[in-house]
Amino acid sequence: MAEHRTDVVVIGAGFSGMVAARELRHAGLSVTVAEARDRIGGRTWTDERLGGLKLEMGGAHIHWSQPFLWAEIHRYAQPIHRNEDPERTNWLIDGRFHAGDGGELVARLARGFERYFADALDVFPQPFEPLLNRDAVARLDRQSAVSRLDGLGYDADERALHHAMWSLNFCGPFEEGSLAQAVRWGALAHVDGEFLFSALDDYKLGNGMGALIDAIADDAGAEVRLSAVVNAVEQDDAGVRVVLDGGDVLAASAAIVTVPISTMGAIAFSPSLSAGKQAVIAQGQVSRGFKLWMRARVDDPGPWIAMGTVPHPVTFARRETDLGEGEVLVRAFGSNARALDLTSLSDVQAAMEPLYPGIEILDIACHDWTTDRFARETWPMFKVGQVAEGLEALRAREGRVAFAGSLLANGWTSFVDGAIETGLAAAHDVKQLLRADRARSRVGARNCAHRSLSVR
Numbered sequence: 001m002a003e004h005r006t007d008v009v010v011i012g013a014g015f016s017g018m019v020a021a022r023e024l025r026h027a028g029l030s031v032t033v034a035e036a037r038d039r040i041g042g043r044t045w046t047d048e049r050l051g052g053l054k055l056e057m058g059g060a061h062i063h064w065s066q067p068f069l070w071a072e073i074h075r076y077a078q079p080i081h082r083n084e085d086p087e088r089t090n091w092l093i094d095g096r097f098h099a100g101d102g103g104e105l106v107a108r109l110a111r112g113f114e115r116y117f118a119d120a121l122d123v124f125p126q127p128f129e130p131l132l133n134r135d136a137v138a139r140l141d142r143q144s145a146v147s148r149l150d151g152l153g154y155d156a157d158e159r160a161l162h163h164a165m166w167s168l169n170f171c172g173p174f175e176e177g178s179l180a181q182a183v184r185w186g187a188l189a190h191v192d193g194e195f196l197f198s199a200l201d202d203y204k205l206g207n208g209m210g211a212l213i214d215a216i217a218d219d220a221g222a223e224v225r226l227s228a229v230v231n232a233v234e235q236d237d238a239g240v241r242v243v244l245d246g247g248d249v250l251a252a253s254a255a256i257v258t259v260p261i262s263t264m265g266a267i268a269f270s271p272s273l274s275a276g277k278q279a280v281i282a283q284g285q286v287s288r289g290f291k292l293w294m295r296a297r298v299d300d301p302g303p304w305i306a307m308g309t310v311p312h313p314v315t316f317a318r319r320e321t322d323l324g325e326g327e328v329l330v331r332a333f334g335s336n337a338r339a340l341d342l343t344s345l346s347d348v349q350a351a352m353e354p355l356y357p358g359i360e361i362l363d364i365a366c367h368d369w370t371t372d373r374f375a376r377e378t379w380p381m382f383k384v385g386q387v388a389e390g391l392e393a394l395r396a397r398e399g400r401v402a403f404a405g406s407l408l409a410n411g412w413t414s415f416v417d418g419a420i421e422t423g424l425a426a427a428h429d430v431k432q433l434l435r436a437d438r439a440r441s442r443v444g445a446r447n448c449a450h451r452s453l454s455v456r
């Protein structure tokens with residue numbers, strides 16, 4: 001078994017991990033990143049599928065209201081692409097098909113959103129300090145996000161559409177989701193429904209998320225060990241030992257753990273993690289849905305969106321690109337990855353036909369993040385009771401081990417922006433820790449020299 005010595009080990013090469021590694025390297029520290037996959041990027045992954053199309057299998061959408069991500073995009077001069085506004089919208093409520101012009105469905109949902117999170121800025125007056133108004137947050141956090149759909153005066157169709165929309169936002173059964181978590185998004189969007197839509201779906205990177213994370217990795221110049229699955233993290237006062245599958249050990253003064261919360265239970269921590277962290281790990285988070293790409297033939301290649309209400313397996317679909325000759329690229333989401341066989345053309349055809357009558361699905365591409373051993377979730381969303389209690393516990397450093405990841409963000413939790421925010425914070429925290437170590441050892445050395453002089 002080999003033992004490798006470095007200042008800091010970062011576990012996970014997603015956005016939070018690679019940003020943390022860069023910050024530490026730029027501070028002159030040696031860093032080894034241990035990544036279980038054979039690639040960097042984590043839950044962002046720009047892959048070539050459907051005959052060579054560059055597709056984002058994971059996180060893709062960016063927005064200028066996301067300060068940490070926006071700074072990275074400009075730092076590395078990445079081009080930005082704005083999606084075309086939809087010219088048509090289709091929606092399916094309990095099996096009934098409706099069609100409207102471009103902005104109709106979006107405007108209707110946006111107005112409903114604003115009623116849903118009307119109190120957002122009272123509860124989260126400074127959206128990047130989520131626990132400032134702790135009692136109010138705790139009150140919302142005790143309620144399920146679904147509970148608010150009743151009592152806002154929605155008619156049955158509006159209720160069904162908002163149910164679908166929040167199922168999409170939570171990427172799972174949002175009955176389990178915290179109302180505080182939902183309302184946080186409203187505060188970040190300044191209680192503006194159309195703004196929230198724009199933040200969720202309007203912009204992406206011209207060269208893909210892969211180009212941005214590659215730029216960060218190049219700048220970091222850290223050693224990245226791919227296919228390095230971490231099994232255990234052991235620490236004492238002197239340092240941290242990160243044990244890899246196969247037995248190799250990475251020894252360091254500190255570590256930063258960035259793995260998704262749904263996979264953290266697979267790592268043995270010694271001493272054990274705090275009770276607060278263990279509680280969230282045991283409860284899990286909400287997301288268990290899917291993102292699906294399709295090449296399709298349609299009668300009109302112009303931009304459209306479509307929505308289906310739960311239990312329809314596809315809650316949202318958008319024509320992404322006109323591929324020419326009557327073919328289009330379509331991106332879709334659903335809140336239950338088990339509700340549809342994501343590898344079956346005929347199942348996907350059956351799910352899409354009611355949303356776009358006459359559509360012909362030619363090919364499909366999907367990565368099931370829910371069965372992916374190193375993710376087990378899509379974008380992580382807090383359950384009832386986890387915002388007020390869990391967030392601080394998850395963020396807290398434990399001895400020489402710090403934590404980062406998009407769920408832990410103070411701001412855009414569950415987004416790439418949140419991953420970057422927490423990577424920066426964890427790197428800063430670890431730099432302070434190692435600085436304090438150095439100051440202590442300088443004092444120790446001085447005292448030693450002093451003692452030996454007096455003995456002489």
Ligand SMILES: Cc1cc2nc3c(=O)[nH]c(=O)nc-3n(C[C@H](O)[C@H](O)[C@H](O)COP(=O)(O)OP(=O)(O)OC[C@H]3O[C@@H](n4cnc5c(N)ncnc54)[C@H](O)[C@@H]3O)c2cc1C
Nearest residue numbers: 012014015016036042043059060061230374405406415416
């Ligand atoms: C389908 C989908 C769509 C999304 N859409 C958007 C979007 O449009 N916009 C947006 O902002 N966000 C979106 N997100 C969310 C966003 O992609 C994530 O929140 C973000 O990328 C998470 O970054 P992270 O660094 O916290 O975690 P990750 O990217 O998951 O990085 C953690 C890393 O740890 C590694 N790891 C896990 N276990 C171990 C182990 N035992 N040993 C070593 N390494 C390990 C993993 O392989 C991974 O590389 C989406 C996510 C998905 C899945």
